[in-house]
Amino acid sequence: MVEHAAFVQGITRESIHPGGWVEHEPTGRAVVRCSCGLESGVVTAVRAAQIADDHRRGAAYARACG
């Protein structure tokens, strides 16, 4: 049985500052990944949250009907 553990991975941009410290700036974009192999590609963070939610619901529905 395939478990669906969809998660949103925010994409950050690294800026290296004088002195050597690295800042991870959010870009407003994200990727959805799931343990079943789903990968949404880069979408907006808002869209990513929707995709992850829909995917979890879809997986739950498939289980109920399968």
Ligand SMILES: [Zn+2]
């Ligand atoms: Zn999945």
